[in-house]
């Protein structure tokens with residue numbers, strides 16, 4: 001995988017050294033303002049964007065194809081062959097077929113995006129992803145007018161994935177988005193992090209990132225995408241329909257049946273030494289709330 005693409009943006013490019021060095025005083029000021037009720041969501045959201053370390057992001061993972069322990073993906077995903085890799089695109093598209101991932105990436109502008117990432121289990125990280133907008137790939141394959149959803153599937157390769165011997169989920173791992181969610185500019189196909197090719201445990205060589213939804217929607221190691229007219233079945237919803245909805249937008253006011261979603265534990269400690277408040281749509285409310293106008297967010301969870 002090494003050297004498959006060069007990321008034009010590095011962490012050092014997006015965080016001017018001066019800003020970085022001044023962060024502490026900025027945080028202190030933000031904290032003081034917050035104490036007198038002087039700031040709202042955006043500044044709070046902004047202040048949280050101190051990325052987790054590469055080590056944290058790559059050693060505490062959910063990737064059940066390699067086991068259900070948080071350290072299983074790091075331990076076992078190294079054996080996954082990720083080159084060559086292709087995505088099968090079918091369903092309601094103009095140009096169905098097998099898309100070699102190296103060719104897909106070569107035609108895209110790879111950007112760095114620093115996003116909050118919130119697992120439904122109530123832990124979170126901040127991750128500097130590299131990748132391109134899913135909309136760019138959908139444009140490449142040509143979406144037919146009748147398509148309303150995109151379904152995604154992960155590879156199933158028992159020789160390299162020890163976890164798929166156990167029926168924890170029905171394999172392949174499946175996810176899906178409504179077409180307007182898939183076309184939203186925040187929705188990414190991620191091909192790396194911290195300017196490196198995607199580590200296997202994080203979903204090499206290509207995975208979805210939908211920052212306003214619970215982490216399980218961000219399906220890893222994608223081998224198939226299908227454009228459909230009907231809402232596609234999704235793994236966690238199939239397994240526990242009362243606990244995991246199709247939408248699964250981050251919402252601090254709707255608790256999981258077995259735990260609260262009001263707060264989260266930032267891996268590595270974060271800025272608040274302890275749990276911090278979970279933000280509506282994971283802090284992306286301004287950008288995405290319009291997608292759900294008129295929907296009862298407690299019913300469509």
Ligand SMILES: Nc1nc2c(c(=O)[nH]1)N[C@H]1C(S)=C(S)[C@@H](COP(=O)(O)O)O[C@H]1N2
Nearest residue numbers: 061062063064119154173215216218219220
């Ligand atoms: N194929 C596949 N994709 C997956 C998962 C999985 O088990 N298999 N776990 C999901 C869950 S629950 C989370 S929280 C994120 C974790 O991503 P990370 O390990 O890169 O932080 O991946 C999601 N994508």
Ligand SMILES: [Mo]
Nearest residue numbers: 119120215216
């Ligand atoms: Mo998760």
